[in-house]
Amino acid sequence: MHGGMGSVRNVSDVHSADVEGALARIRTRIHHTPVVTCASLDRLVGAGLRFKCENLQKTGSFKIRGACNAVYSLDDRDASRGVAAHSSGNHAAALAQAAAWRGIPATVVVPESASPVKRAAAERYGATIVPCGAGQAAREQALDDLVSRTGAVVVHPHDSPEVIAGQGTAVLEMCMQVPDLDAVLVPVGGGGLLAGSALAARRCPGPVSVIGVEPERVDDAARSLRAGVRQPPTDAGSVADGLLTSLGELPFRIIQSEVDDIVTVPEADIVRAMRLIWERAKLIVEPSSAVPFAALLGDDLDLGGKTVGVVLSGGNVNLDALPW
Amino acid sequence: MHGGMGSVRNVSDVHSADVEGALARIRTRIHHTPVVTCASLDRLVGAGLRFKCENLQKTGSFKIRGACNAVYSLDDRDASRGVAAHSSGNHAAALAQAAAWRGIPATVVVPESASPVKRAAAERYGATIVPCGAGQAAREQALDDLVSRTGAVVVHPHDSPEVIAGQGTAVLEMCMQVPDLDAVLVPVGGGGLLAGSALAARRCPGPVSVIGVEPERVDDAARSLRAGVRQPPTDAGSVADGLLTSLGELPFRIIQSEVDDIVTVPEADIVRAMRLIWERAKLIVEPSSAVPFAALLGDDLDLGGKTVGVVLSGGNVNLDALPW
Numbered sequence: 001m002h003g004g005m006g007s008v009r010n011v012s013d014v015h016s017a018d019v020e021g022a023l024a025r026i027r028t029r030i031h032h033t034p035v036v037t038c039a040s041l042d043r044l045v046g047a048g049l050r051f052k053c054e055n056l057q058k059t060g061s062f063k064i065r066g067a068c069n070a071v072y073s074l075d076d077r078d079a080s081r082g083v084a085a086h087s088s089g090n091h092a093a094a095l096a097q098a099a100a101w102r103g104i105p106a107t108v109v110v111p112e113s114a115s116p117v118k119r120a121a122a123e124r125y126g127a128t129i130v131p132c133g134a135g136q137a138a139r140e141q142a143l144d145d146l147v148s149r150t151g152a153v154v155v156h157p158h159d160s161p162e163v164i165a166g167q168g169t170a171v172l173e174m175c176m177q178v179p180d181l182d183a184v185l186v187p188v189g190g191g192g193l194l195a196g197s198a199l200a201a202r203r204c205p206g207p208v209s210v211i212g213v214e215p216e217r218v219d220d221a222a223r224s225l226r227a228g229v230r231q232p233p234t235d236a237g238s239v240a241d242g243l244l245t246s247l248g249e250l251p252f253r254i255i256q257s258e259v260d261d262i263v264t265v266p267e268a269d270i271v272r273a274m275r276l277i278w279e280r281a282k283l284i285v286e287p288s289s290a291v292p293f294a295a296l297l298g299d300d301l302d303l304g305g306k307t308v309g310v311v312l313s314g315g316n317v318n319l320d321a322l323p324w
Numbered sequence: 325m326h327g328g329m330g331s332v333r334n335v336s337d338v339h340s341a342d343v344e345g346a347l348a349r350i351r352t353r354i355h356h357t358p359v360v361t362c363a364s365l366d367r368l369v370g371a372g373l374r375f376k377c378e379n380l381q382k383t384g385s386f387k388i389r390g391a392c393n394a395v396y397s398l399d400d401r402d403a404s405r406g407v408a409a410h411s412s413g414n415h416a417a418a419l420a421q422a423a424a425w426r427g428i429p430a431t432v433v434v435p436e437s438a439s440p441v442k443r444a445a446a447e448r449y450g451a452t453i454v455p456c457g458a459g460q461a462a463r464e465q466a467l468d469d470l471v472s473r474t475g476a477v478v479v480h481p482h483d484s485p486e487v488i489a490g491q492g493t494a495v496l497e498m499c500m501q502v503p504d505l506d507a508v509l510v511p512v513g514g515g516g517l518l519a520g521s522a523l524a525a526r527r528c529p530g531p532v533s534v535i536g537v538e539p540e541r542v543d544d545a546a547r548s549l550r551a552g553v554r555q556p557p558t559d560a561g562s563v564a565d566g567l568l569t570s571l572g573e574l575p576f577r578i579i580q581s582e583v584d585d586i587v588t589v590p591e592a593d594i595v596r597a598m599r600l601i602w603e604r605a606k607l608i609v610e611p612s613s614a615v616p617f618a619a620l621l622g623d624d625l626d627l628g629g630k631t632v633g634v635v636l637s638g639g640n641v642n643l644d645a646l647p648w
Contacts (some may be wrong), residue, residue, distance in 0.1 A: 034360070036358070037355075040476070053361070055606045056606055058363065184409075195462075256615055279608075282379045282384060282607065282639030283380075283608065284602055284608060315606030319602060319646075322643075
């Protein structure tokens, strides 16, 4: 669990207008990613899919949106202290890149078990890496030590209003690119992207259903939404390694009030979905990014004939270890 | 060799205005594909790359542009006889799709040795497949038999003014998407895409160098350009299986007068280029599509600091048989 109630602001601190403010702040620095279609996948699932290609985003994932908004929201004095986070994945690379753009140091606490590919990416963008042991407690201890030593500002991967507003900019762009959108499917891990997307969808020209999709094996967000209170994460793993993070408190409160539903998908459908996106849509996506499309391979959603936005959240994958 | 001099029209039969006409004819049917950038590949080669994503095009390659232009250039009476071609690859799927859109039959002669993935694609788009033996002679005999039996109109994959004009529309679009383009790199097999691209580049706002890139092992286009007369193909294979076709007569004449240079690349650079595009640009490209970028990994081109268009010609690849 991250921080607890005391460390997050009231849900009313993040509004859909903040997503528009974030887009204005970051738009010259990030890619306005394309929306692509694929007739063969449309036929397969019986809907009009609109893939928002955050796999083609700078640093290879949507995470640069939130990190960039957070880094450029700091005043000069705070920024000069540098930024820090713990992350084993795309947030690390994103924070490193955003800090490099602003010319401030970034330090990332990375578990020794993290993917060497993702760790190397954070280093390539200029972050200082601080290794730590396995487990949430070790990560948080290492980050606390770092902050008390350097005074760096922590940019949390999802429990932050600026990060949530930044992540929402992908769906805000998509609403302008696809004015007739009926629904949007978004992967859920910590919940920052889903929360931001739900706020963004309020700015769409028409009503848009916002649906989160989560691996069945790590379904704490779906259980939390049903229970009305955050549920503990499972210990299980998933091929969707970017979604293992447990749901954050601030994202949860936004999701509770703004999101239509969260559905879950089995592992086999995630792998099948990933392969279909590679083979038919010709896009490299990481397993986590295939999770929303996987929901369309099952029977849980009733989106036949609808225009459905699918956020392809990232494309950072080890080409030597494909899951098929 | 395809047809010989008697079967092709004078080079003056294809003009840059025909590329504009082709775009007007096909633009509502095909994708206006995105141009994407990749900072990490820019740094690697020291140029500003603009990838024109024909891998995201309908049927998975630029071939739909030429096939669609050819099919919709037929008058109703000719069209009613159906269309035919011999092809083991992307042209087969493209012709099948274009014919399906127009509601006419398509028949494709496919060697029994052809990739089952590409054959299945042509069938999925509705073509009738006629198998034939190996070698150019067997393919042409099977096509001749078919035409005398059915009266179908042959749509040649590159020795056709309509096909060349259609293929040029990708670079015509790119010239509008990237007004400051300095050069464009295009793969060469039969030469239809390169010839069409060179005609299209004349319509760009500024001067654009048009450079063909060919695998070293199948370098008949480069040798032909140097010799001033079409040279026989080599027997060699290449990982870039889409570029094994020998240079066509009509494309050659256009290339001679309109193209700045043709350079060649070794096999190892093609594989390395393909992997880099997958890993960094997050785009699935087939080996032939990696050939132009491969030229930037060597020292033959002097494009440092330039804005360079790279046509990613297709993304139809067997995910179970990757070349690394």
